[in-house]
Amino acid sequence: MSSRIRICTKEDSRVLAETIRKSFRDIAERFGLTQENAPRHPSNCTMDWIRKDMERGVTYFAIENKNHIIGCVAFERANSEVCYLERLAVLPGYRRRGFGKALVERAVSEAKHLGVNYVSIGIIAEHTELKDWYKRLGFVEGESKEFPLLPFCVTVMSYEIGKSCQQCAPPDVVERVSDLCR
């Protein structure tokens, strides 16, 4: 598989925003999310969001297939205990081939490197297939909450670092071999 994961720069902002918008479109349609009722949903992502994220220290990882970005994930250190995984996206035409899993594993590997204890992600509470997928990757379901300006309930899923090594990515999709099994 000619794919690799790399850290993005501001030059990638336009392609990242497009990738995120296109990847979240089906979710927006399924849950009835629009610019009006959910302006901060990733289906409305702009270059400006990505740039501002990067300025405040968020790292974007992109997965490339034949040198084209086909998916990404944002990774943010919230505090000494927790990192957040956000905007996980794989373009519809490239799904169910392990790219999403590889991105999650890359973020978990980074969290291990930083020495935090948890990686957390907020998902739409009713998105049961996604919830089950995160569980298969080793995440545990936490509390569900409502937030102002969001027309859906959010469930927090968390991965505890150091529990096992089974989430390690295959060598052809990680950025460096040293990222394995950290």
Ligand SMILES: CC(C)(COP(=O)(O)OP(=O)(O)OC[C@H]1O[C@@H](n2cnc3c(N)ncnc32)[C@H](O)[C@@H]1OP(=O)(O)O)[C@@H](O)C(=O)NCCC(=O)NCCS
């Ligand atoms: C979630 C996502 C990143 C997975 O990417 P991917 O490259 O297909 O992931 P993988 O190939 O590693 O795993 C595929 C799994 O996704 C799961 N999945 C998650 N959401 C799904 C959905 N809406 N429909 C079907 N399968 C879904 C399936 O269970 C599938 O597992 P299976 O093939 O073993 O049945 C991709 O579906 C996506 O971009 N979705 C839209 C945006 C989104 O919901 N992002 C997550 C926000 S927290």
